Amino acid sequence: MHTPIKTPLFTGRGTCCDDDEYPLDPQELCPEAHAALSASVSTMLESVGEDPMREGLLKTPERVARSLAFLTRGYRQDPEEMLKKAVFTESYDEMVLVRDIDIFSMCEHHMLPFFGKAHVAYIPDGKIVGLSKLARVVEVFARRLQVQERLTQQIRDAIQDVLNPKGVGVVIEAKHMCMVMRGVEKLNSVTTTSAMSGQFITSESTRGEFLRLIRQ
Ligand SMILES: [Zn+2]
Numbered sequence: 001m002h003t004p005i006k007t008p009l010f011t012g013r014g015t016c017c018d019d020d021e022y023p024l025d026p027q028e029l030c031p032e033a034h035a036a037l038s039a040s041v042s043t044m045l046e047s048v049g050e051d052p053m054r055e056g057l058l059k060t061p062e063r064v065a066r067s068l069a070f071l072t073r074g075y076r077q078d079p080e081e082m083l084k085k086a087v088f089t090e091s092y093d094e095m096v097l098v099r100d101i102d103i104f105s106m107c108e109h110h111m112l113p114f115f116g117k118a119h120v121a122y123i124p125d126g127k128i129v130g131l132s133k134l135a136r137v138v139e140v141f142a143r144r145l146q147v148q149e150r151l152t153q154q155i156r157d158a159i160q161d162v163l164n165p166k167g168v169g170v171v172i173e174a175k176h177m178c179m180v181m182r183g184v185e186k187l188n189s190v191t192t193t194s195a196m197s198g199q200f201i202t203s204e205s206t207r208g209e210f211l212r213l214i215r216q
Contacts, residue, residue: 005187026076029069037065071106074143079154083137083162086130093166095206097121097213107178108145116174116190118142119214122159123166123199123206134159148174148193156195167198169210 029037041061045052052061101118118138141154156170171194179186199206 007022027070029052029065034069037068038062039067050189060130061086062116070105072144074140077143078142079140079158080136080162082140083129083133083158084136086133087127087163088129090124090128091126092124092128095121095123095209095213096131097210098131099214101135101138102139103142103151103172103174105142105144105146105148105151105174107176108147110178110182111145112177112181114146114174114176114178114191119169119171119210120153120155120159121169121200121210121213122163125164125166127163127165129163148172148176148191152193152195156197160197165198167196167200167202167206169196169200169207170215171211172193 028034038061038068041064042052045057045060050057052058097119098121099117099119102115103121104113104115106112107114120134120138137158138155141151141158152170152172156168159165159168159170173190173191173192175190179189196207199209201207
């Protein structure tokens with residue numbers, strides 16, 4: 001029997017401290033959350049039959065807590081604020097596409113990694129955004145516990161909300177370690193999800209162009 005840890009862990013934003021105490025670096029947790037997370041990793045080690053006090057594991061709870069803070073830093077970042085910082089007025093009105101953006105995320109069902117590529121496109125309507133921000137918005141949402149379907153839609157919605165373009169198209173192709181390493185053990189299965197808006201839904205030629213460009 002293990003005593004359950006009472007300190008709250010993530011509370012949605014990933015904080016259990018006052019804003020003052022909260023670290024400015026999104027890759028870090030506040031001290032209370034960090035301590036609670038380390039303690040729970042120790043409990044996990046015991047629960048699987050390990051001895052958390054043996055030499056090789058002494059620093060593991062601390063390391064896992066730091067690693068998880070890094071892997072979930074997206075909870076402590078605001079994707080729309082980040083996008084808004086690089087919006088410019090521009091009359092360009094053809095498709096803008098950033099292809100093959102690497103994604104590393106964790107599935108919320110098993111907390112195991114899934115990773116692959118995201119392709120993000122939009123058709124501006126008077127406003128464009130710095131290209132690197134498209135990759136950054138993918139990154140912010142990916143660094144949270146996710147399901148691939150929601151991740152795809154959140155990226156579309158953030159771009160749609162901030163830029164109000166004529167349309168947004170997002171496709172993600174990813175391999176899920178929860179399918180590869182456990183359960184069905186399907187080593188080579190790739191999951192594809194897509195989320196579109198505006199002209200990417202209403203215009204077959206826009207959608208066709210997008211899909212053709214990402215397959216080139
Ligand atoms: Zn999973």
